[in-house]
Amino acid sequence: MTAVEERLHPSPGPPGKDSARRPKKAVASDDGVILQVRGLRKVYEVEDEKVVALGKISLQIKKGEICCILGTSGSGKSTLLNIMAGLEKPTRGHVIIAGREVTAMSEKELAVFRRQNIGFIFQSYNLMPQDTALENVAMPLVFKGVPKKEREARAKKMLARVGLKGRMKHRPSQMSGGQQQRVGIARAFISQPPVVFADEPTGNLDSHTTTEVMEMIVRMARRYHETLIIVTHDGDIARYADRIVRLVDGAIVSDTENVSVVPREEPETVDQPAQTQSKRTKPLADSKQGQNQTKG
Ligand SMILES: Nc1ncnc2c1ncn2[C@@H]1O[C@H](COP(=O)(O)OP(=O)(O)OP(=O)(O)O)[C@@H](O)[C@H]1O
Ligand SMILES: [Mg+2]
Numbered sequence: 001m002t003a004v005e006e007r008l009h010p011s012p013g014p015p016g017k018d019s020a021r022r023p024k025k026a027v028a029s030d031d032g033v034i035l036q037v038r039g040l041r042k043v044y045e046v047e048d049e050k051v052v053a054l055g056k057i058s059l060q061i062k063k064g065e066i067c068c069i070l071g072t073s074g075s076g077k078s079t080l081l082n083i084m085a086g087l088e089k090p091t092r093g094h095v096i097i098a099g100r101e102v103t104a105m106s107e108k109e110l111a112v113f114r115r116q117n118i119g120f121i122f123q124s125y126n127l128m129p130q131d132t133a134l135e136n137v138a139m140p141l142v143f144k145g146v147p148k149k150e151r152e153a154r155a156k157k158m159l160a161r162v163g164l165k166g167r168m169k170h171r172p173s174q175m176s177g178g179q180q181q182r183v184g185i186a187r188a189f190i191s192q193p194p195v196v197f198a199d200e201p202t203g204n205l206d207s208h209t210t211t212e213v214m215e216m217i218v219r220m221a222r223r224y225h226e227t228l229i230i231v232t233h234d235g236d237i238a239r240y241a242d243r244i245v246r247l248v249d250g251a252i253v254s255d256t257e258n259v260s261v262v263p264r265e266e267p268e269t270v271d272q273p274a275q276t277q278s279k280r281t282k283p284l285a286d287s288k289q290g291q292n293q294t295k296g
Helices: 003-008 077-084 107-117 133-143 148-161 177-189 207-223
Strands: 033-046 049-062 066-070 092-097 118-122 195-199 227-232 243-248 251-257
Touching (some): 049 077, 049 227, 133 148
Parallel strands (some): 118 195
Antiparallel strands (some): 033 049
């Protein structure tokens, strides 16, 4: 893994002894389903002790859905997210994203797959320290072979969208935590990957900045019709999701539609946006095309 790859998709640690059981063929995705989790189990072995981090998790997430995985510390949220994103192998079970079996891929295949299909937002931002905000945001486009001029133009637009028009040349150490996370958001969405994962994206931020950052993440996801999976221990964060999946001790204890999702209206950006498109989002029922009618 290169340093850049490590920042974008950091490995959670050396792979365990356990290995995934693999079906022979890639499984096609069901109608409208972008991510499928089937019978996922993760057991860590530390010395003689076994820790069951995930019991038997099955889950389906639809394209364009904003799903929050909510649970207390140690409930298995990061383990689940890391396995879904192909950063860790399960002991048993399968993860299929956009019809491709992530759990059956080699490390090499995974690295390519993640670059093409997955965006990440991290609690600790994971920006390249020596690169400017502009360079950090443009990075995913390098992997996609986008020419430099176009990369810069698109990164500038994204930075303006997250209210950082005046911070393009700043390095991470020259920005506040909230600003760094906005760079992280712009980077996660710039290549419009099919799925964006966020692990405690506001864990290092104060409550005011948390609101700003969450509204921004959700606005981006809605704007690009992205599938967004947020894991958090914070019930306030869950308010932003269409769907809330609760984890307790590595098991799903509830999976509900969030009928009072916020924000319903698109707030203004802090800085001047690159273009003032729709000031209002459509009502949720219209814009989401009733996709939360059924749950997997
Ligand atoms: N590499 C590892 N080796 C052994 N046990 C682990 C490892 N990673 C996680 N665990 C254990 O698995 C369980 C789930 O951990 P996980 O990190 O997924 O929790 P979490 O819900 O993300 O918690 P937090 O909110 O504190 O980040 C915990 O009991 C933890 O101790
Ligand atoms: Mg965690």
